[in-house]
Amino acid sequence: MKNLLRGMQLATAFSLTTLAWSCAGTSATQKSFEQLRHAMVDEQVLRRGVEDPRVLDALRKVPRHLFVPAHLQRLAYEDHPLPIGLGQTISQPYIVALMTELARVKPNDTVLEIGTGSGYQAAVLSVLAKRIFTIEYLAELGESARQRLRELGYSNVEVRIGDGFRGWPERQPFGAILVTAASQEVPQPLIEQLRAGGRLVIPVGGQSEAQTLQVIEKDASGAVSRRNVIPVRFVPLVRPRDGVRK
Numbered sequence: 001m002k003n004l005l006r007g008m009q010l011a012t013a014f015s016l017t018t019l020a021w022s023c024a025g026t027s028a029t030q031k032s033f034e035q036l037r038h039a040m041v042d043e044q045v046l047r048r049g050v051e052d053p054r055v056l057d058a059l060r061k062v063p064r065h066l067f068v069p070a071h072l073q074r075l076a077y078e079d080h081p082l083p084i085g086l087g088q089t090i091s092q093p094y095i096v097a098l099m100t101e102l103a104r105v106k107p108n109d110t111v112l113e114i115g116t117g118s119g120y121q122a123a124v125l126s127v128l129a130k131r132i133f134t135i136e137y138l139a140e141l142g143e144s145a146r147q148r149l150r151e152l153g154y155s156n157v158e159v160r161i162g163d164g165f166r167g168w169p170e171r172q173p174f175g176a177i178l179v180t181a182a183s184q185e186v187p188q189p190l191i192e193q194l195r196a197g198g199r200l201v202i203p204v205g206g207q208s209e210a211q212t213l214q215v216i217e218k219d220a221s222g223a224v225s226r227r228n229v230i231p232v233r234f235v236p237l238v239r240p241r242d243g244v245r246k
């Protein structure tokens, strides 16, 4: 009996130790995710010339590892895109940073994103602007992004399942629009839904050809100008006529 009790105590002590270890492990992991995130901003973003302090701050805050599949969390802060399921990807951190800087989002802005994917870009925008509307074509991705954003407390983001090519007319005009999938042409409805002084940031080009990140700006008189920024590679912006609704 005594031996049995001692055995139980030992077992309890052991499991408590294990528990203590696993708790310590969790906080160490959290800490290292934060360190990885700060290093990502310094080495991949700042070093390549994205300097807007508000953008850098937002990237330091948003836990990117919680926007990728669990088995890829350790890779979340590396210098490349990652798969998020259904053939789609979360963009490379630098590209998210660059597009966000180019959009020059202000605290009072209403922003539209096309291509919600994981919800990461929307979360970054939500730190910087008043309201974010984001549209995802694939229901499964859109619904899990909506849930993730809600659980993480990004309460100023609204996710719609649908075709982003047409924009979100009921919520226009937008101070900035970011399209995170490549389009052969710049969707006319998106230009129309920009407010005067607003910017549309979009990768333009097909799947098998070079794509270029473009910034389209509407001035106070409504005149539109376009400039090319850098060559990029994005998944395609799907059109309903392509017949690939899943």
Ligand code: SAH
Pocket: 088, 089, 090, 091, 114, 115, 116, 117, 118, 119, 120, 121, 122, 135, 136, 137, 138, 141, 162, 163, 164, 165, 180, 181, 235, 236, 237, 238, 239
């Ligand atoms: N911004 C995302 C990554 C986007 S990947 C993130 O931060 O994780 C591009 C996304 O665009 C994919 O999820 C794809 O399903 C979506 N997409 C493609 N065509 C679309 C369309 N016409 N309307 C809305 N979303 C579209």
